[in-house]
Amino acid sequence: MSTSATGSYTESPYTVPTRNKKRAAYDRETVHAILDAGYVCHLGFVRDGRPVVLPTLYGRVGDRLYVHGSTGSRPLNTAQRDAGLPVCLTVTHVDALVLARSAFHHSVNYRSVVVHGVATPVTDPVEKAEALDALVDHVLPGRAADSRPANDKELAATAVLALDLEEVSAKARTGGPNDDPEDESLPYWSGLLPVGVVHGEPVPAEGLDPAVAAPDYLTSPGRP
Amino acid sequence: MSTSATGSYTESPYTVPTRNKKRAAYDRETVHAILDAGYVCHLGFVRDGRPVVLPTLYGRVGDRLYVHGSTGSRPLNTAQRDAGLPVCLTVTHVDALVLARSAFHHSVNYRSVVVHGVATPVTDPVEKAEALDALVDHVLPGRAADSRPANDKELAATAVLALDLEEVSAKARTGGPNDDPEDESLPYWSGLLPVGVVHGEPVPAEGLDPAVAAPDYLTSPGRP
Numbered sequence: 001m002s003t004s005a006t007g008s009y010t011e012s013p014y015t016v017p018t019r020n021k022k023r024a025a026y027d028r029e030t031v032h033a034i035l036d037a038g039y040v041c042h043l044g045f046v047r048d049g050r051p052v053v054l055p056t057l058y059g060r061v062g063d064r065l066y067v068h069g070s071t072g073s074r075p076l077n078t079a080q081r082d083a084g085l086p087v088c089l090t091v092t093h094v095d096a097l098v099l100a101r102s103a104f105h106h107s108v109n110y111r112s113v114v115v116h117g118v119a120t121p122v123t124d125p126v127e128k129a130e131a132l133d134a135l136v137d138h139v140l141p142g143r144a145a146d147s148r149p150a151n152d153k154e155l156a157a158t159a160v161l162a163l164d165l166e167e168v169s170a171k172a173r174t175g176g177p178n179d180d181p182e183d184e185s186l187p188y189w190s191g192l193l194p195v196g197v198v199h200g201e202p203v204p205a206e207g208l209d210p211a212v213a214a215p216d217y218l219t220s221p222g223r224p
Numbered sequence: 225m226s227t228s229a230t231g232s233y234t235e236s237p238y239t240v241p242t243r244n245k246k247r248a249a250y251d252r253e254t255v256h257a258i259l260d261a262g263y264v265c266h267l268g269f270v271r272d273g274r275p276v277v278l279p280t281l282y283g284r285v286g287d288r289l290y291v292h293g294s295t296g297s298r299p300l301n302t303a304q305r306d307a308g309l310p311v312c313l314t315v316t317h318v319d320a321l322v323l324a325r326s327a328f329h330h331s332v333n334y335r336s337v338v339v340h341g342v343a344t345p346v347t348d349p350v351e352k353a354e355a356l357d358a359l360v361d362h363v364l365p366g367r368a369a370d371s372r373p374a375n376d377k378e379l380a381a382t383a384v385l386a387l388d389l390e391e392v393s394a395k396a397r398t399g400g401p402n403d404d405p406e407d408e409s410l411p412y413w414s415g416l417l418p419v420g421v422v423h424g425e426p427v428p429a430e431g432l433d434p435a436v437a438a439p440d441y442l443t444s445p446g447r448p
Contacts, residue, residue, distance in 0.1 A: 014274070018298050040318055040332070042266035044277035050238070053268035053277050055316040055336050074242050092279040094264055096427075099442075103360050103371045104378040108264070112279050136327050140417070147327045147412050154328040176429045188371050189436050193364070194424030203320075205400045205414040212413050218323075 005032055005062070014116045015169035025170040028063075034113045034170050035060050035091055039139040043067060044088040045075050058089065059134030063165040065089060065115065066122070066131040068158055076121075076159035084118040089163055097193040100177035101186040109192065111172040119161040131160045142217040229256055229286070238340045239393035249394040252287075258337045258394050259284050259315055263363040267291060268312040269299050282313065283358030287389045289313060289339065290346070290355040292382055300345075300383040308342040313387055321417040324401035325410040333416065335396040343385040355384045366441040 005028040009015070017024055025031070041058045044051060054075070059066045067089070069076045079085035096109040122128045132155075133144040150158065177190050202218045229252040233239070241248055249255070265282045268275060278299070283290045291313070293300045303309035315337045322331040346352045356379075357368040374382065401414050426442045 014271075014276075019294055019296055040316060040334075042268075042277050042279075042314055042316070044266075044268040044275035044312070046270055046273070046275050047238075049270070050310055050340065051268035051270050051275055051312040052238075052340075053266050053312045053314040053338070055266075055314060055334065057332065070243055072243055086274055088268070088275045088277045090266055090277040090279060092264060092266070097363055099364070099367065099371070100429075101372055102374070102378070103356060103368060104374045104382070106360055106363070106367075106371070108281065108363075110264075110279065114277070116274065116276075132327060136330055139321055139330070139332075140323070143323065143330075144327060147323075147330070148325055148407055148410055150326070150328045154326070158328070176427075179429075183372055184431055185433070186372055187433070187436055189426075189439050189442070190429040190432050192427040192429075193442055194427065196422055196424060198420055198422050200418030200420060202413075203400075203416040203418065205324075205403075205416075207408055208414050209409070209411070212411055215413050218413070218417055 005029065009165065009168045012167050015114070015167055017171065023171050023173055025172070030170045031113055031165065031168055032060065034093065034111045035065070037093055037111070038091050041067070041089050041091045043075065044090070045085055047074070057135055057139065059131065059138040061130065061134050065163045065165065066134055066160055067119065067163070068132065068135055068160045071157055071159045073159070076161060079119055079161050080121045080159060084120045085161070087117065087119045087163060089115040094195045096195055098177050099190055099193065100179045101183040101188045101190050102179060105177055105179055107173060107177070109173050109175070111170065113168065113170050115163060115165060116167040117163050119163045122160040122162050125155070128155065128160050131162070132158065140217055142215070146215060229253065233389065233392045236391050239338070239391055241395065247395050247397055249396070254394045255337055255389065255392055256284065258317065258335045259289070261317055261335070262315050265291070265313050265315045267299065268314070269309055271298070281359055281363065283355065283362040285354065285358050289387045289389065290358055290384055291343065291387070292356065292359055292384045295381055295383045300385060303343055303385050304345045304383060308344045309385070311341065311343045311387060313339040318419045320419055322401050323414055323417065324403045325407040325412045325414050326403060329401055329403055331397060331401070333397050333399070335394065337392065337394050339387060339389060340391040341387050343387045346384040346386050349379070352379065352384050355386070356382065364441055366439070370439060
């Protein structure tokens, strides 16, 4: 999360889609809004020439994303050994199911961001601490300051990778179904079924002191 | 979606995690349940030696997954040209945010499935039609039969890839936070914040005949 930003990312052969080019966007405001509406990304990298895709958390500070993990995990280990790991980091939100009269024109309204780049280990202790705060606050804004910060042992056990937002694009579909005109009188229901993410009631941990009230940031609505 | 299944998938060096091995599972029942609880996957492949991760829909028939797209899209094109595309297909559901007293022990309860394999073009017209039905029904069970089936022109414009469930694993985290004993008296709220996906009210398409009622499958609750 960060201050507002303007301007656009530069298009590259890897960020311009082959299809539905009009659904793509490169401006910072759109890209950052989609990134900030989520906290789970799918991180792709190449292992032995084969693709690997793993879900993981991310945080954003300005034009930089952070992911983290145990120093023993494979991608973080590889990134540290090779001083960088080529990755593709993708974030997707589903907004609606799009039901057309024809099976062919069924679709999904979504927002996604795809980031290409080389993820590099964060070694500066100040940046590392800030990155970890950003990761926690990205999931639940305000939480980092309302928990015990990592100690030296925990910091040493945690690897953080930085990925700069340079080769990046957003893509989104909005609106209703695009049926062929000759299908519009067919007797099938057609339209949108909105999809959203919600938070349930907080469940206190076993042994939590009843005097510790649920903080306000828990009861804010779920992400869009 | 499919009939019930028993037995387990065989473990491989690509499906046994380096960390948290106890969170991994290989039995069909667990793997299929996670796959059937969603419809958006993140498909990873290698392009020019670089990883690419794109969101797309999927369907399941028994031990086989299907993805589809325009014959003009890059991964589908590549798969058809090379008679197969090495992929990693990952499906993730977030169930809860796990708030520990310490920042370090924050986590997420999730269920995920990771499938490694070579996605191959489906050329048999009967299997292709069944795969497309499975894709539509995976998003909204019952919808395929309640829409106009694809005609020959639409079938020709659509490429379908099959990915067999062979090298596959599930991974899940459940339960509350695992704080260090010495942190349990810290004055920070700790516990779970459940996360779920819900469907909103259906929005009829512009021009929909008011005599066409919203079918029952629209008003079923969202996926877990």
